[in-house]
Amino acid sequence: MTEEIKLNSSKLGTKEYWDNFYKKEQQNFKNNNDDTGECWFDDSDAESKIIQFLINELIPYFIENSTISFLDLGTGNGHLLFQLSEDLQEVIELEGAFHENEFVFHGIDYSSDSVLFAQDIASKKYSNNNFKFDQVDLLSSNSEFLNNNKFDIILDKGTLDAIALNQDIITEDGKRGMDIYATQVKKMMKFDSILLITSCNFTEKELIKVITSQTNLEVYDKINYPSFQFGGVKGSTVVSIAFCRAES
Template sequence: MEDTSKLNTSKLGTKKYWDDFYTVEKSNFEENPEDTGECWFDDSNAEDRMIEFLQDHLGEYSIAQDASMIDLGTGNGHLLFQLHEEGFRGKMVGVDYSEKSIEFAREIMNSRFEEDSSLEFSAADIFDPSWDISQFDVVLDKGTLDAIALSGLTSPNGKPITSAYPKVVEKLMKKNSVFLITSCNFTETELKKMIESPVLQAWETIQYPAFKFGGQVGSAICSIAFVKK
C-alpha cells in the first residue's frame, strides 16, 4: 500500500527559500511597520482556532495562562505574539532554522513588546543532537512538519527526517505537556500514524469545515492536540 505520508520535495522545504522569504518580509516591515508579514493558514483561521483551543482547555493537563510554550518553526513569531496579546503570560520561545526569520521576529518583538522578558526567539536546528533546551508545558507547530516533510532530508539511519520529529517533540515536553500541531499536508489519520506512541497520545482534534470529493469527506487542514503520558 502506498505511504501517503511521503510528500514530493519542494523549495518550501529548503532553508534558502525561508531565508530569502524572511529577508523580503523584514525589509517590507522596515518600510511599513504595520506589515508584520504572512500569517500562515490565515484563510482557514487556523491560528485563531489554535488559540481558542488553548483558551477553551485552560486548566486541563499543562495548559494554563502562565504555561511555558515553544513554537517550532516560528517564522515571524505571529502565533506567539497573538497568544501574548490574548493574555498568555508564561515564557514563550520561538525557534526556527532560518536566522532571517528570527531576525524578523525579534524586530517585531522589539517594536511592539519592549522590555517583555517572556518572549524569546532563537535560531536552532531542532534535529541537531547537541541542541539543548528546557522542557515546556505546550509545544506548538503550525505548518512546520509540513515544511520538514517537503525537504526530502533523511536521518542518519536513512529514514525520512520526519520519522525523527516525534522524538524531538517528546524531548521538549514534560509529563502532561500538550503538543498542538496544525498541518495542511497530512490528514488526521496520517498525523496520528506519524506522531502517536505509547508516550505521545492523541487527545483532541480541532474541527474545521469539511468538504466532499470523490465520495470522501475531509478538510483542507488538520489540527490535533497530543499529550505526553
C-alpha cells in the first residue's frame, strides 16, 4: 500500500461533483451541439501528445492484431476517444497506415451523467464510428465489467488523479482508491496490454510507485513534456507513462 503518497482530499474526488458537472455539460450540449465540453490538460497540449504517442509508438505494437481495442477510464465526455478516432482516420486516409486494422473505442465512467453525455455526442456527431460507453465503478471489487472484458490499450487522462483526491478508506483492510487502482485495472489487461496514464498530481517517480508496487506491470515508455527547474529539481506539470503487462 502506498501510504507515503497522499494527496489532500477534494470535492473533485467525489461522484456528486462529477454527476453535477456532467449534468451541466449535457445541458450546454443540448443548447449548442458544438459545445462538447472540456478537453482536460488542454493547456499542456497533453491530448495531442497522447494521441501522437499512440499512433507513433503504441498502436504499431499491436499492428498484427486484426482488431485493436481501446478503453478510456473515466471517459467524461469521450473527447479523447473521439479525437483519437478522427486522427487515426486521417492517418489511414493520408498515409494508408493501419488500413487493415479495426479499432474499437470503449469508454467507462462511474458517473451515469458522463456516460449519457458521451453517448449523446457519439450519436449526434460520430454515428458511423465504433464507440461504446458504459457506467462502471472502477473500484468495485465485484465488477462484472472488469472481470469479463480485456483490452489492448487502456487510457487514463486524469482519472487516477481524481481517485487520489478522495482519501476515504474503501476496503476492509484499510486501503484507499489509489491503493487498489492498479490491481483493478490489471484485471482488464491481456498479456502485453498497455496502460497509458496521464497525471498532473503525481511526479513520475510517484506514479511509477503507485502502479508497480501492487502489480507486475512494468514501465514501457513515457511521453516527454516541456520541463522546468525549481529549487534544483527538474520536472514537468504533466506526466504520461505507459505500463506493460509483460507477464501472465
